[in-house]
Structure formats: structure tokens, C-alpha cells
Amino acid sequence: MMKKQVTFRVFRSHTGERPYASHPRTESSVGKMSDYEVEYDEGMVVLDVIHRIQAEHAPDLACRWNCKAGKCGSCSAEVNGKSRLMCMTRMSDIMEETPENEPVTVRPMQGFPLIRDLVTDVSWAYEMNKKMVPVNGPDKLDWEFNQNEADRIQEFRQCIECMLCVNTCHVIREHEKFDDFAGPRFFVRMAGLEMHPLDTESRIPQIKEDFGIGYCNITRCCTEVCPAGINITDNAIIPLKERVVTEYYDPIAMIARKIGIKR
Amino acid sequence: MYDYECHEHDVVVIGAGGAGLRAAIEASSMGVSVALVCKSMLGKAHTVMAEGGAAAALANKDSRDSWKTHFRDTMKGGKYLNDWRMARIHAQEAPDRIRELETWGAVFDRTREGRINQRNFGGHTYPRLAHIGDATGLEIIRTLQEKGVHMGMDVFMEFTVCRLFTSSGRISGCLAYDRQRGRAHVFKAKTIVLATGGITRCWSVCSGSWEYTGDGHALAYWTGAEMGDMEFVQFHPTGMIWPPSVRGILVTEGVRGEGGMLRNSEGDRFMFNYVPEMFRKEFADTEEEALAWVEEVISDKQATNRRPPELLTRDVVAKAINSEKAAGRASEHGGAYLNISWRPADQVRKKLPGMYHQFKELAGVDITKQAMEVGPTAHYVMGGVKVDPESQESTVPGLYAAGESATGLHGANRLGGNSLSDLVTFGRRAGLYASKAASAMDTWGEIEEDEIQNGIDHMMAPLNREGGENPAAIVHDLREMMQEKVGIIRTREQLVEALDDLEALRVRSQSCSPGGGVIYNPGWHQALELEAMIDVSQMCALAALEREESRGGHTRDDFPTPDHDSWGKVNSVITKDSDGNMKIEHRSYPPIPDELKQLLDSDDLDGDS
Ligand SMILES: Cc1cc2nc3c(=O)[nH]c(=O)nc-3n(C[C@H](O)[C@H](O)[C@H](O)COP(=O)(O)OP(=O)(O)OC[C@H]3O[C@@H](n4cnc5c(N)ncnc54)[C@H](O)[C@@H]3O)c2cc1C
Ligand code: SF4
Ligand code: SF4
Ligand code: FES
Numbered sequence: 001m002m003k004k005q006v007t008f009r010v011f012r013s014h015t016g017e018r019p020y021a022s023h024p025r026t027e028s029s030v031g032k033m034s035d036y037e038v039e040y041d042e043g044m045v046v047l048d049v050i051h052r053i054q055a056e057h058a059p060d061l062a063c064r065w066n067c068k069a070g071k072c073g074s075c076s077a078e079v080n081g082k083s084r085l086m087c088m089t090r091m092s093d094i095m096e097e098t099p100e101n102e103p104v105t106v107r108p109m110q111g112f113p114l115i116r117d118l119v120t121d122v123s124w125a126y127e128m129n130k131k132m133v134p135v136n137g138p139d140k141l142d143w144e145f146n147q148n149e150a151d152r153i154q155e156f157r158q159c160i161e162c163m164l165c166v167n168t169c170h171v172i173r174e175h176e177k178f179d180d181f182a183g184p185r186f187f188v189r190m191a192g193l194e195m196h197p198l199d200t201e202s203r204i205p206q207i208k209e210d211f212g213i214g215y216c217n218i219t220r221c222c223t224e225v226c227p228a229g230i231n232i233t234d235n236a237i238i239p240l241k242e243r244v245v246t247e248y249y250d251p252i253a254m255i256a257r258k259i260g261i262k263r
Numbered sequence: 264m265y266d267y268e269c270h271e272h273d274v275v276v277i278g279a280g281g282a283g284l285r286a287a288i289e290a291s292s293m294g295v296s297v298a299l300v301c302k303s304m305l306g307k308a309h310t311v312m313a314e315g316g317a318a319a320a321l322a323n324k325d326s327r328d329s330w331k332t333h334f335r336d337t338m339k340g341g342k343y344l345n346d347w348r349m350a351r352i353h354a355q356e357a358p359d360r361i362r363e364l365e366t367w368g369a370v371f372d373r374t375r376e377g378r379i380n381q382r383n384f385g386g387h388t389y390p391r392l393a394h395i396g397d398a399t400g401l402e403i404i405r406t407l408q409e410k411g412v413h414m415g416m417d418v419f420m421e422f423t424v425c426r427l428f429t430s431s432g433r434i435s436g437c438l439a440y441d442r443q444r445g446r447a448h449v450f451k452a453k454t455i456v457l458a459t460g461g462i463t464r465c466w467s468v469c470s471g472s473w474e475y476t477g478d479g480h481a482l483a484y485w486t487g488a489e490m491g492d493m494e495f496v497q498f499h500p501t502g503m504i505w506p507p508s509v510r511g512i513l514v515t516e517g518v519r520g521e522g523g524m525l526r527n528s529e530g531d532r533f534m535f536n537y538v539p540e541m542f543r544k545e546f547a548d549t550e551e552e553a554l555a556w557v558e559e560v561i562s563d564k565q566a567t568n569r570r571p572p573e574l575l576t577r578d579v580v581a582k583a584i585n586s587e588k589a590a591g592r593a594s595e596h597g598g599a600y601l602n603i604s605w606r607p608a609d610q611v612r613k614k615l616p617g618m619y620h621q622f623k624e625l626a627g628v629d630i631t632k633q634a635m636e637v638g639p640t641a642h643y644v645m646g647g648v649k650v651d652p653e654s655q656e657s658t659v660p661g662l663y664a665a666g667e668s669a670t671g672l673h674g675a676n677r678l679g680g681n682s683l684s685d686l687v688t689f690g691r692r693a694g695l696y697a698s699k700a701a702s703a704m705d706t707w708g709e710i711e712e713d714e715i716q717n718g719i720d721h722m723m724a725p726l727n728r729e730g731g732e733n734p735a736a737i738v739h740d741l742r743e744m745m746q747e748k749v750g751i752i753r754t755r756e757q758l759v760e761a762l763d764d765l766e767a768l769r770v771r772s773q774s775c776s777p778g779g780g781v782i783y784n785p786g787w788h789q790a791l792e793l794e795a796m797i798d799v800s801q802m803c804a805l806a807a808l809e810r811e812e813s814r815g816g817h818t819r820d821d822f823p824t825p826d827h828d829s830w831g832k833v834n835s836v837i838t839k840d841s842d843g844n845m846k847i848e849h850r851s852y853p854p855i856p857d858e859l860k861q862l863l864d865s866d867d868l869d870g871d872s
Contacts (some may be wrong), residue, residue: 015780043506045625056514058787060779063302066472069621069702071401071514072307117444126420129410135368138393143365144377150370154395157370157402161306196370229620230400 006095008036008049009062009103013116017083018079030114035095035103040091046079046106047086050118052257062117070227073162077118078107083225093201111167122163128186137198149197156192156236158228160186165232171215182211184232191236194243196230204247216241265719267438267447272298272417275437275452276694277424277479278306281400281683282666284605285360285690286697288752290456291414293698298450299416300439301421301475306408307799309460309667310686311474313400314617316382317687322372324381325565328389330354335862337681339541340386340576340644341674341816342825343494343867344834348652349672353681353688360687361393364506369406371395377564378790383560383790386462386576386678388545390560390702394593397515397617405806410691416497420585422448424478425485426718427662428509428710434486435660435708438718442788445781447719453701453712454661455484456693457648462799463496466641467742468752470502470513477799478790479668483648484798488657489668490837493817494644494806495679498751500580501746502640505596507627512616516679518635519573521614522557523603525584527592537583541560541867545683549723561606578676580813585751588638593677598638601696604631613647614660639751643682645673646806654696655689661700662842665693687733725790731776732791740868741768741796751803754820758808770795798845805847806835 013031027033036053054061063086066072069206070088077086086106098104112120137143165184179228182190190203190211194233207213216237223232230236276287279301287299299475301308324326333354340344361379365371369815371393372380395402412418421442428436436451459479463471484490501514519525527533538546546569547553553571560566573580594600609629612619615630622628622635640744648657648664650671655663666686673681725734748761772793777786812826813819825831833849840846855863 041507043626046506054785056741058734059733059735059777059789060784062783064787065475066303066309067312067869068472069509069615072472073312073396074307075303090624095398109636113524119443119783121443125371126418129409133410134409134413135366137366141359141366142378143360145373146377146860147373147380150373153370157405158398159405160311160401171724191367196368197736217713 003039006038006040006049007089007103008038008053009033010050010053011035011107011117012061015116016181021180030039031117033105040041045087046089046091047075047092050086050089050106053180060118062115064119071160073160076109076164076167078095078109080105083109083168085162085227086197088227099232109167110165111173112163124183125166128182131210132186132193133201133203134190135193135196135199137196143198146224147198153192155196155230156188158230159188160228161185162227164225164227167239168225170221177212177215180212181185181215182213184237186211187216187240188230188232188236191240194240202244208244208248213237213241213244265447265716265723267449267497267715267719268296269449269451271451271707272296273453274456274618274694274697275450275525276456276458277437278302278308278458278460278668279305279418279630280310280460280518280666281403281407281686282456282693283308283456284404284411286456286458286665286685286694287416288407288414288565289691289694290413290698291416293702295698295701297832298419298452299411300424302421302442304420305418306404307397308404310404310683310847311401312472313403313683314397314513315384315517315520316394316680317361317388317683318338318384318391318401318678319361319684320354320391320395321358321361321379321393323378324391327565330392331821331862332388333357333391334859335388337672337678338573338674338863340678342676343674343831344814345674346652346671348852349689349751349860350651351859353685355492355673355690360684360691364403364406364687367406367410369402369600382517382699383570383573383574384516385519385575385580388678390650392520392680393808396613397517397615399683403687412706413663419448419791421423423788423791424482425722427482428714429486429659430708430710432660436710437585438715438721438722443541446606449715451707453707454663454697456697457662457664457668458666458690458693459668461644463641463644465742465745465796465803467746468502468511469641470640471512472501476794476796478795479664480647480802481795481798483657483659483664484802484837484839486662487830487839488662489649489658490802491646491649491674491803491834492806493644493802493837494810494835495645495675496641496803497577497578497643497645497743497816498581499642500584500639501637502597503626503635504548505626505636506640512621513640513642514635515579515615515638516862517615517723518601518618519571519604521559521603522599522606524571525573525574525580526602527587530590531592533587534580534583534590537579537586538572541864542575546570546575558568558837576676576678581751581860584638585641589639594636596636598636599793600634601637602634604633608632609622632673636846643667644679645675646670646802653692655693656696660773663693663697665689675817685714687746710785723792725775725777725787726781727777728774731774732771734775734777737768737771737775737793738789738796741793743799744768745800747808748798751765752818755808758804761804762801762808765797769797777851783823801845802837805845806837809835809847809849838846841853
């Protein structure tokens, strides 16, 4: 089998560094990039190389992973500056895009506070999760609806909560609107609830007021990085924006809302 | 004196996969205080990887199905070593547990009538698996997570439990370290539910994640609980085998349920040659009949033809692929060819989107055009903590277990889809009974300070050592050894060697030194997990050495046939004796009542009076 040599330039926290480094941070205040020379074999993914670095050079190199098959959304990082799952990024593709004699760079997600090395603090997402109003449907065990109704929302149910979309969105990455903006992942979640065929809840006021959907200016950067292939902007965010418009700026809908009818 | 944080809850649930989440939801709904402790992030547990579906006799797709047939199939698949009481409860309760998930937001694929659709799987007589494409585990864990976060439980993510405490013989709490901050935590608990999943990381080719180091199995054993059926490990017939870095990653049985065919290097559809006597009546004996069955199923008709032999139980298919390889008829990289490309590409992408994606991204194979290469991978452990079939309480009072960490339901071999339904059925029961027991207690058991300090001392030991091996090297050697000596086909010599090798590995593990600090240090975590891996591996090897027959997930080259009269009636039970040594005995479940026995195939029960 073919073995090749590669240099991985990986972000390492300073040892003894206090966890939960503040955010925003400058890279050099919390750590530095370290080079590792490793061999890699045909078919390997970036996560395999990270594991090899742990096994051969740095047992304490921190990274998250679980499934190694793109199903759990744990191994998010920025490889050569792009947000991706390390377990689904093949070395052959990475080598193709990396200029000759340049190292491959691996950094933690920059949009989230750092814990250590490649591991970030995504507890924000779990707090957001609690704010989602759950599905509210018929009070019986057997729910019936058709496949075409299911099709509309099953796309949204494919989300693996990798937070790559949130990491990429400028509203969060640059403007840090963690408190006022739900971020693409949670618009996906809300689209799934709002479009559920048997759901009777209205989340539109919350989507407008608390979750700040207006901050999104449809740049589609989130859709580009979604490893689950969800068409976040076109299928989730835009329809929700339309619902906000109808609900708030369509006079008939406004009256309906005042007297408590959900459309 | 080490410093630690102390927490107090009525019920502590360890593990946040399907079983743990379902237990925590039930316990919270009973009004007790609940802590949910898990070593990875919420929603990332192993359950998220489950693909094919959850088995329940909803009879939506084939009205002939009922709990009775599900019960029969489960017992038959388990080669009659199942706890029949659990198999009955599971078959009866699973349908409501699955329907309930939809009221919490799950969206399964639909039948034409708008009900939950069901797919065929190995060993199930009728289409029985509720599913959403091939991402059913994701749907189930997300649904439970979304329900759970609104129930008021306290969630402790990236906390690893490394010891359980008892006070006067009753469970009283546990010790954990917090991966993110590296601090020690003591959880006081009136009852504890173990839902830590499986052990398959002990083999080098496996479908499991880093979490599958058998922590829960070891924790229970160290605390004195009885462990059952540890020789039974399921090798799933279809794992990816190429390229090497993806070796072991699962290819769902759903591929075969949707009509995938297995062939060897000579193009033979070899499964027709491996139909065991006990299944002969139920499987097609020609390619034409097998194809006719698939056509019926795809077009939503009730099957009148018999099913393709690819849908035999997993133990049978895994061993067949192994035998083909031994006979020199393996695929290019040492497995078999699995082909679904004869179905229209859009149907393959719709029904198996995850598999399409997985092969495309990881192997550069387009499964709508090419065959996949597959081979066996360590997938599931049938053995685990022995529990009361109703309440899921272990033999340690106050300690409950559910999901893959418990044993009983699956006997010698688990049917596909029966795990996800197991999780919600028995997860709920464990949560229910653990909270009832906790409610009946007015206070917490006292945990000796000495024990806590000892526990933390033990936990810190790897970091206080210097100059030792990298724990990754020991883990690597352990996994290679288990693969070679306690794999699909076992012999006495190899098992004896394995037990010796484990002692050598234990000695090495006691001096390994990962280096680094306490904050998110995977090397340190691995050093701690090694202890569990070694003890769990020893349980498997010991139980496998004792069982001198072949049955389900346990195959002995030196005893190649099943022995219905003696071994077929007893289950292994492992405990730690008072000197700390591992001890094994064999025991039977209570006799099965006549009305249930009638549901089973009388031909299979030879030697049974
Ligand atoms: C790829 C794949 C596909 C599968 N497909 C199917 C299928 O289609 N149908 C089916 O029925 N079954 C399937 N299975 C099997 C099934 O997914 C598992 O058996 C099941 O999910 C186990 O669930 P669990 O709740 O017992 O444990 P898990 O989901 O594994 O959860 C274990 C939990 O325990 C925690 N934990 C472990 N140790 C500790 C510790 N020391 N301290 C704190 N927390 C700890 C983990 O963090 C995790 O939260 C599949 C398995 C795999 C690998
Ligand atoms: S489309 Fe909206 S949510 Fe997505 S990245 Fe752009 S601004 Fe953010
Ligand atoms: S929507 Fe896509 S990118 Fe965003 S969290 Fe979900 S899977 Fe990840
Ligand atoms: S490890 Fe699960 S998505 Fe990468």
C-alpha cells in the first residue's frame, strides 16, 4: 500500500492554560500551532491522521469524535480554514487542495469558545435547545400523516448538530449575536416543528422576536458547509421568513393572530 | 486529600443513549430529581449511529404480525437462551413505545395509509422495523433528547463515571471525572440506572465508537453484580472493509432488507448454501423465488414467496462470509460483494441515503452502480448485567441496567432492530422502577470518605506516573489480540492464550503514562478506560472457554455444533468472588409456561420435554 508523508499544523493550547478561554480570543494568547510529521495511507480521513498523531506523538491532543462515519456531528473543526467534519474529509481531497510543501492546518471551530486544542464549548447549543417549543399534536398514540407531508420535514430531521453552520454564519462568528440570534441549526429545527403536519403550536412570534431571524441576510454560507446536505437557507430559513412576513405584515393574518387563530 | 464536587439526586442515570434518555424521561415524569451523566455530548451517543430501524409488531405493513410472532422470532433468533420473560414484555410493549415517540416529535417513514412504515430485517417473519431512511437512531436519540431537555433533569455531559459506591450492600452513588475541566465529582444517589451501552471497542474491527469500552459492564462487575452471557458477541456480517481506515464501519442490514444480494468472487449467490435446518422452511431456495419476494415487498404487497437467504440471522450470514473466505472465494479485499445496484438509483438513494453517502465519501464507491465490499465486524454484545425482567434491577440492590449494558432479551444472538426497541421498552421500565424505589427512601446512603479518596487517587494515578507506555499502544495490542483469539471462530488453545495475554496487558496498563494535564486529555481517559476493557475482555474469553458448543454469537471450531441437551439450557453467570477473582457458573431461567411455549417452533426444541 502507498504510504505518504504529510505535515499537520495543529492548534495546541498552552499547557496549564485555564479552560474556557474568553471569547473572542487571539490565537497566540491561548496556544500555538504545532507541526507534526506523519505518514498516511490510502483512504485515510483527517480524523485518522489526528488519531495517528495521538498514538505516535501527542497522547493528550484533545479532539472530539464518536462515530467516524459522519453521523454524530462531534468532530467539527476547521481544516485548511474550512469548516468540516474531520471524519468525512478524505486525505486525498485535502492533499489536492493543499499547495505543495505547505502543511495541512487544523484548528478548532473559531465561532465557539475554546476548551482545549480542537475542542470547543458548544453549551450554547444545548441552552438554545431548551428554548424550542416542542411539537404539540393530537392527544393519542397513533399519529397519521402521509409520506409527502413527512418528506417536507424529514430533511430537517437529518441534522446531526455538528454546529458547522453556526460556526460559519457571520452573524455569530463576527457579530457574536449568540443572545439574539438562534442561528441556522435552530432555524432548521424550528422549520421542522412549524411544518409538522399535525403540530398546532405557533412559533412565529418567537422566531421573529427572540430568535432574530431578521439578522440573517441569506448569504447561504451555512448551507454550503452542512455535512447533512440540508438546504438550510432555501428550505428552512426563507420559508420561516415568509411566515414572519405573512404573520406580521399581512393585515388579515394580523387580525387572525390577535383573535388567536393559527393559520 | 483531594478536592471534589458533590451532587445529590434521587436517581442517577449513567449514559444518554436511547436507554438512558428513556429512563431519565420516565424517572423525571415520576417527580423525582434526576441526574443524567454521559461521557460524550448529549445526542452523540452510540444510538445516533443506528441505521436500519426499531422492531415492533405494529402490523402496519403486514396485518398478520402480532406480539406473539415477534416473541417467537426473538426467541428463535436468540437460539432459546433468552430470558423469555423479557422477550414477552418486549414484544408486547414495543409498539406503544414506538408510537409514543411520534407524539414526542419523531417522524418515521409512512405507509400508503399514512401510518408508520415497516421494513424487513433478518430473522423477523414480517416487515417490522419502523425507520426513517437509514438514520433511525438519529431520529430516536434526537426525539428523546428534545423530550428530555424539557423534563427538568440535570444533564452532566462529558462526565465519565469510573466507580460505583455501595453502603451496606445498597447502591449509594458514583464517582466521575469531568472531561472538560478535569475535576472529580461525587454523585449521591438513591438508585442508579446503568445505560452505558456496549463493549465492541475491544475488537480491532468493530462498528462501535471510542465510547464502547465496556465501562458500565465493568462498573457493575466491580460492584458485585452478576454478569450474564458474556461469550455472546454479535459479529455483524456487513461492515465496510475497504479502504483500511474505514474497516468495521457498519453497512446496514437494511441493504439486504431492500433486496441487496451477496456474492463471492466467483459470482455465486452463496447464501443459498448456508441455510440451517431450523430455518429451511422459511427461506427461498431459488434465486427466482428470492427475487419474487423482493418484488412483492417493494410494491407494497404482502409477501407470499419465501424470503432471500441474505436475510438469515446475523450469526449465520457472518459465518457464511467467513467460510467463503476460508475456501478462497473472498472478494478483492477479503470479504464478499453486496449489491443493491440492480434497483433503480433513485430508490436506492431514497431508501438508503446514509449508505449512498457513506460509500461515496469514504470509499469512492457509487452503490447505485457498483457492488459494496463487506465483511464481518464486531457489533453488539448480547451479554451484560443480569437484571430482573420486570424492573431491570441488577443483583446489587438499587442498581438498575437497561439497553446494551443489560442482558436477557437477546439470548445468544440479537435480531436486528430489537435493540432500539429494547432501549425504549426497558429504558422506560428501568426509569420507572428506579424512581419508585428512590421515592420509597427518605435519605441517601452514607459514602465513606476513604472510599472517595481512594477512588480519586486511583483516577489520578496514570497522570502521576512517568516514563511508561502510551496507553494507545496497549489499547491497540488488546484489540488486535481479541480480534485474533476471541473473534468469530474460537478454539480452546486461543482462548487460554487470550486469558494469559490479558494478564500481561493488565501489567502493562498499570504502568502506562499518558502525560499531559487533567483538562480534556484523551490519553489519560484512555488509560482509565483500559481497566474496564481488560476486565470485560476477560469475561468474554472466560465465558467462551467454558461453553463447549457453537450457538448464535459464539462459535467454537473444536465444538462446531449446538448441544441442545445441556449447553442449550444454561446461561453463563460471572461474578467477582471475595478475593477479587473472576468466577463463572451456569444457570437456567425458570421454565417457560405452556401458553408461551406453544408459540415457539416445536422442531427447534429438540431434547426439550
Ligand atoms: C452502526 C450501528 C448501527 C446500528 N443499527 C441498529 C438498528 O438499526 N437497529 C437496532 O435496533 N440497533 C442497531 N444498532 C445497535 C444499537 O444502536 C445499540 O445497541 C444501542 O444504540 C445501544 O444503546 P444504549 O442506550 O444501550 O447505549 P448507547 O447509545 O451506546 O449510549 C451509551 C451512553 O453511555 C455513556 N457512557 C458510557 N460509559 C460511560 C461512563 N463510564 N460514564 C458516563 N457515561 C458513560 C455514553 O456516553 C452514552 O451516552 C446499531 C449499532 C451500530 C453501531
Ligand atoms: S444564510 Fe443566514 S443563517 Fe446562513 S450563514 Fe448566511 S446569514 Fe447565517
Ligand atoms: S444544519 Fe447541517 S451544518 Fe447545521 S448543525 Fe445541522 S447538520 Fe450541522
Ligand atoms: S465522528 Fe461522528 S461525525 Fe465525525
